[in-house]
Amino acid sequence: MNLPALGWLPSAGVPITPRQLLRVLRTRDPEGRLFDGVAAHLGVQRVSLRASGRDALRCVLASASRHTGRDEIVLPAYTCFSVAAAAVASGLRVRLVDVTEDGRIDRKCLETLPLERTAAIVVCNLFGLAEPIANTLSLAHAAGVLVVDDAAQAFGALGVDGPAGGRGDIGILSFGRGKPLSGLGGGAIAWNTWPAELPDPRPAEPARAMAALRAAAYDVALAPPVFHALSRIPALGIGETHFDVDFARGPIDPGAMALAAATLPSAGVAADARAAEALRLADRLAPCGLRPIMAIDGARGVYPRFFGLAPDAAARDAALAALRPIGAGATAMYPTALDQVPGLRPHLCGVEDYPGARDLAARLLTLPSNGGLRANRLRKAERLLQKTLMQQS
Ligand SMILES: Cc1ncc(COP(=O)(O)O)c(C=O)c1O
Structure with missing residues (x-):
């Protein structure tokens, strides 16, 4: 029974293969590889590697607020709690918009929101699907609002209007556990032109052996x-969802960077x-x-x-x-x-x-x-x- x-x-989560583990040890310049791979896939010229998807989003939202002089962010009312934590960590107030049965921003609800104080709207592309973004873009831009294409769950997904993360004014990615491109941690900001300054902290040199060891331990944990x-x-809290604004900030962990770079080709x-x-x-x-x-x-x-x-x-x-x-x-x-x-x-x-x-x-x-x-x-x-x-x- x-x-x-x-x-x-x-x-x-999928186990990291022996070939990927070897690649972790062998890949020279993982920062350049990850940068080039993400840029090519999303069709962008600028990529900044960050501590997590949350931290990438926090940076982008704070920057959007500084640029527009506005203090609100619009988020879908159903999404990962980390998205809301990033908005709060950026010091902004959150206005929610309802979602459709498929988890997309409900256009009719978005149309009723007052957007005068909104700096940015985050499109979350839940469930590994690139949600159609054209309506949100036109409505947002008409109101002077920036659009973040959050592809934390959807790196590699293609919508009718392009790759998730490469549409909108700026994209963000997560390389966390169970994500489509996983380095067991880390995230990225990806963009072509963005009206304000974005800090780009430099990652440290990758500790390859440590990254490979961490990946091997993850494989064992997935059995x-x-x-x-x-x-x-x-105490491990596996499968639990927390709202936590006190997350690590700064550059990507070098081990996560090495692992994400090694995972990218497959x-x-x-x-x-x-x-x-x-x-x-x-x-x-x-x-x-x-x-x-x-x-x-x-x-x-x-x-x-x-x-x-x-x-x-x-x-x-x-x-x-x-x-x-x-x-x-x-x-x-x-x-x-x-x-x-x-x-x-x-x-x-x-x-x-x-x-x-x-x-x-x-x-x-x-x-x-x-x-x-x-x-x-x-x-x-x-x-x-x-x-x-x-x-x-
Ligand atoms: C839609 C979405 N955005 C952002 C994040 C934050 O990513 P991270 O876990 O790397 O901080 C997540 C995390 O699952 C997410 O699902």
């Missing part, structure tokens, strides 16, 4: 039996494999009542996980509870919409109701797209989803 002997699948054991240690192949897996899971799980969130025609997603919507909150919670004992790597993603995050509330302005964000937080269910969910475990997951999602709705 249960499969505790097999351990638990991690919800995201289901080890992951199972680690997940049971509360990022496209890895993304194709995850996309194929997401399609396979969509075919198998849609008939069980889970609506897959997939790239639209003409676009290409990179699927750091497989994302699906349960019919309602009760069905989603029942499905998660049923899937947990078989270690299928199912998660609920972010626990609430941003307006419900206590640490953010004092920094919010113009708070309204955000039914789209609330609905997404209540109904989203993610599964691993890294190829781990197969055979017996996938069949069990199908049966459990069918039972919980179909029964409750």
